[in-house]
Amino acid sequence: MSSIQLPDPTSWGGALLLSDLGIIQAEGADAASFLHGQFSQDVNGQPADEARLAAYCSAKGRMLASLLSLRPQPEQFWLLTDAQVLPGLLKRLSMFVLRAKAKLADAGASLSVVGLLGAPAGASLGEAAQATQEAAWKVQAHGQGLLVSLPAVLGTQRWYWVGPKAEAQALVSSLPAVEPGAWAWLDVMSGVPRIEASTVDQFVPQMVNYELIGGVNFKKGCYPGQEVVARSQYRGTTKRRAFVVHAEQVLSPGQEVFSLADPGQPAGLVINSASVGGVHSALVELKLSAIGTDLRAGSADGARVVLGDLPYPLPSAEEAA
Incomplete structure (x- = not known):
């Protein structure tokens, strides 16, 4: 690519x-x-x-x-x-x-x-x-x-x-x-995820960087799922994160992404996607272990996906994972 x-x-x-x-x-x-x-x-x-x-x-x-x-x-x-x-x-x-x-x-x-x-x-x-x-x-x-x-x-x-x-x-x-495509593309590039119908009940907030952008308050007390969210925060390094990617073809929310390093199971899931001027981009939740590997959309034989740049940093320990 x-x-x-x-x-x-x-x-x-x-x-x-x-x-x-x-x-x-x-x-x-x-x-x-x-x-x-x-x-x-x-x-x-x-x-x-x-x-x-x-x-x-x-x-x-x-x-x-x-x-x-x-x-x-x-x-x-x-x-x-x-x-x-x-x-x-x-x-x-x-x-x-x-x-x-x-x-x-x-x-x-x-x-x-x-x-x-x-x-x-x-x-x-x-x-x-x-x-x-x-x-x-x-x-x-x-x-x-x-x-x-x-x-x-x-x-x-x-x-x-x-x-x-x-x-x-x-x-x-x-x-x-x-x-609309231009606006949606900027939304993707912002790194701020939106849960759509195809991704309901798929992600703990940390998996889509939600606590990094101010979407989780860890001092506010109880709410549904609070114990799981808190445990994900404090038990150790998060194993999955959201990344901006670009692809050879249109990606769809809820579509699986595969790594050729481990093609037998999905490495991630598309959160949001958009295309403008022939550029196809998406916010994708990925295993940190798949970063740096050959990524494909839909299946191990699918179109190639490459990492773009998030507009905010990930925790340093995760960047090095």
């Missing part, structure tokens, strides 16, 4: 409606405490100006959903998650509300998520963009919605805007269009 020439996204800019993201609204006097007891994140202590990644896990510590939590009001939360995962997540969470003063609902009929990218979006957002560009996951009110800074990718700034559907549509219409 020849060396891959990655696209330069610094010239990309504009907006698009992110229909692949859904929003659960949680509100009520007990909303914070209820969510705090369900997620891997400190929800009780979440300030209004900070978005927080969170995992919702099974009792075995496997991620049933990945979320981004926003707190527009002290007793209200907007939970961004994969649109196809949302129905099952909402149903499962609702089972455990019981007597808590918390109401959960799919907010898709009233709220939308807009992806904003690059210099054109930054210029349009003005002071709100400047207020959030210092670091990822900062939140600023903008219009009737919330603006969230995302991790910059290859020198390109990105944001979510979350708010009323009519205002979302007006925002998208006011800026150049961004291709």
